[in-house]
């Protein structure tokens with residue numbers, strides 16, 4: 044049989060690693076991207092990439108603990124087999140990237156250095172200065188360039204993916220894309236299509252993400268029938284630097300290297316931060332979470348920073364919400380060596396040297412845990428069955444999703460430095476299954492491709508020929524961002540969510556009538572943006588609807604109305620009683636809500652939401668007790684219950 | 699209570715700097731398509747504090763009106779990361795090649811209060827307005843084989859041991875964002891602009907373009923990348939192939955050592971150090987080749 048040809052949409056870490064592996068296996072790849080792949084959003088990742096390593100291993104760490112930290116940090120919302128497989132692969136992935144030439148920071152003896160990231164007590168994170176994503180992306184870009192020279196890969200840069208093409212049996216046989224320079228359309232027949240199109244931060248207006256993270260590709264797949272899961276789980280990163288055009292990330296590595304978060308105990312203390320004595324500084328994360336300190340999981344750090352500014356009124360500034368992130372106690376030389384890249388960003392964009400003056404930061408939308416629903420095949424050992432075409436396949440056969448655009452690995456909250464890992468892992472791992480499952484391709488389906496191209500041409504033409512209207516797409520985008528940021532970030536309330544849903548529908552209506560300022564057919568960025576804006580609404584509605592329906596707190600999804608506060612009692616007996624109740628409630632909530640939210644695109648444009656069980660067969664869900672008052676008592680009760688539940692089974696096994 | 703939530707922003711705006719101009723006058727050198735005449739267009743925007751050139755261009759796109767109120771198509775430009783790491787947004791700002799995202803309006807006003815001039819790079823063919831075709835820059839990376847030639851992507855244990863000194867030497871070179879600033883500034887790097895001929899297929903045009911690129915100067919970034927990989931313990935194994943490219947047509951001998959490149963590199967990559975190393979390596983290589991004959 045002739046080797047299959049695969050179409051990969053997106054050349055970030057996920058798309059490039061899949062392309063590299065496929066090319067190596069002899070498969071021809073068409074690689075489509077909005078920008079030259081070397082400029083993909085992965086280039087922004089700063090902090091690092093996680094794996095168990097020789098040093099942590101000798102301190103008692105192992106792959107299982109990495110797996111456990113990931114599902115515990117994610118509040119158990121992810122299927123466990125894929126996460127286990129990823130954690131098992133992690134050390135090999137870092138080794139591979141090392142061989143490809145990634146200049147990881149080194150110890151004096153010449154080994155890879157590691158730093159600590161949030162949600163773990165081990166130093167698992169390998170890094171290359173403060174531009175780890177850039178370095179990983181470049182190494183993969185280089186390998187793919189090598190395959191390009193060999194003729195195995197053809198890149199289509201400055202091309203926009205518009206729709207997957209399905210045959211009469213509903214199998215994906217290729218796609219239609221548009222050249223963003225000439226504005227020409229083209230059908231790409233393929234034996235399999237892999238979406239690796241990254242996140243959708245732009246539907247929040249400003250975020251830590253790049254301008255190409257519109258989510259347009261996933262939305263188009265969703266509108267074509269792919270299920271979208273856990274949309275409501277959007278990670279808000281605790282530390283970003285506000286800007287008019289973008290909220291620039293200040294990586295978790297700043298805290299990993301010893302950065303401390305604090306506010307003056309006196310609200311809006313006008314003194315220079317360096318003149319405020321330690322006793323008058325409130326290191327609130329360290330005080331409230333003595334074990335993890337500044338490195339609590341992201342959802343918790345974000346909420347604490349948000350609360351200290353809003354509820355407690357302790358924002359550093361009067362008319363702007365922010366707290367200090369302080370590195371000034373760390374030697375300059377260390378900072379330059381380990382964090383140079385991000386400190387330069389702060390310096391360049393804020394005009395202040397963070398080595399001398401504490402930075403001012405505030406949370407910002409950062410990552411989408413949810414994404415296209417993908418399947419997996421579990422192996423006998425509890426991981427994934429290598430080479431199964433089900434791995435990473437969406438509900439449309441022949442259409443796969445990998446990287447940030449799938450929902451598979453991070454549950455309700457992603458741990459820092461786990462995304463680069465999941466991107467490279469899913470890209471490498473899916474390749475053999477994609478080949479095994481490759482179809483006959485779309486070559487003999489000229490009719491279907493012609494119809495799809497025609498559909499896209501018509502849509503394009505209809506947008507171009509709209510009569511002059513009142514509103515322009517950029518204003519609508521700004522409004523969408525405001526609505527989403529207000530309703531669906533750190534704190535969520537049902538009344539606000541349903542109101543926001545209506546507003547988004549109104550904005551979508553407005554979008555249908557917005558007019559273009561450029562109606563030409565050459566490098567028309569105006570129409571490309573307008574289309575991607577139109578495709579933001581379906582995902583925005585999914586996020587809001589999912590959040591509205593989910594009446595609980597889990598990971599990044601926080602509704603105060605359904606929060607489970609810690610223990611109030613001080614008397615040990617009452618404490619125990621409260622802990623028992625707490626555990627009852629936790630168990631009931633788990634039964635009700637430990638489920639993936641599944642969204643399908645309804646014919647009327649509204650999402651239809653259903654729920655699917657989560658595979659938690661490897662590690663039973665347990666309460667996430669980071670810093671909760673009375674957490675020790677709850678943990679005690681919880682452990683007793685677990686032991687009791689396990690006992691009959693043990694007896695049974697013995698008889 | 700929750701101010702941030704109520705005003706629809708996670709982050710409230712920054713404070714206005716005192717005594718800044720009330721408006722920004724922007725002059726853009728536009729071109730509708732390759733081969734067409736370029737022309738100047740002016741825009742006037744209200745001043746806001748803490749803007750960069752990207753936010754200026756965003757405002758222009760939303761406005762779509764020239765300074766005299768005429769309706770015009772928004773200016774086309776490339777950008778993505780907005781934090782000077784993707785290399786997309788290179789342009790000539792007030793006559794100097796630099797990144798639009800990290801060019802802050804308040805700083806530009808120190809050069810020329812109230813005014814900003816934007817032009818596309820001159821060493822690459824204009825696609826439209828401020829967008830240029832930089833495919834030649836990536837072709838140069840192919841010419842010098844800027845990669846480590848690994849056997850495959852399976853597990854073979856870790857890469858080579860590398861001392862911190864070697865890492866600190868290599869890392870800066872590895873941070874090249876392929877922006878093209880150095881090529882724009884280099885007197886030896888000249889524009890190559892070809893048009894597609896009547897009846898020529900896309901592939902044939904592509905090949906003709908690459909052939910034209912391959913005869914001309916590689917550019918400082920590619921020389922530096924060649925040095926990066928020739929310095930890597932595994933990359934070294936293919937050092938000869940890179941030296942062939944560096945000493946071949948359009949190679950290191952084209953460099954006149956004007957050092958303009960290093961002065962404009964936004965990532966402050968030690969290009970002249972790489973070029974000096976490449977020069978020395980080329981001499982050694984020439985002698986070796988002479989004796990190997």
Ligand SMILES: Cc1cc2nc3c(=O)[nH]c(=O)nc-3n(C[C@H](O)[C@H](O)[C@H](O)COP(=O)(O)OP(=O)(O)OC[C@H]3O[C@@H](n4cnc5c(N)ncnc54)[C@H](O)[C@@H]3O)c2cc1C
Nearest residue numbers: 053054055056057077085090091204241446447460462463
């Ligand atoms: C500032 C920042 C710092 C981060 N730091 C870390 C970190 O330290 N550690 C960590 O683990 N994670 C980090 N992350 C998260 C991580 O960077 C991303 O999740 C990851 O890089 C996503 O990679 P990807 O391959 O899925 O997609 P991307 O890198 O986003 O690539 C998407 C690709 O799809 C293409 N594409 C999109 N839409 C279309 C379309 N319609 N048509 C054609 N092509 C399309 C794009 O052109 C691009 O090539 C960070 C994220 C941000 C924002």
Ligand code: SF4
Nearest residue numbers: 884953954956957959
């Ligand atoms: S030193 Fe060489 S490469 Fe750099 S600008 Fe001068 S001629 Fe060009």
Ligand code: SF4
Nearest residue numbers: 874875877878880963
């Ligand atoms: S060497 Fe510097 S100026 Fe040249 S492309 Fe790289 S980053 Fe840009």
Ligand code: FES
Nearest residue numbers: 778780782785799
């Ligand atoms: S937008 Fe990425 S470098 Fe300017």
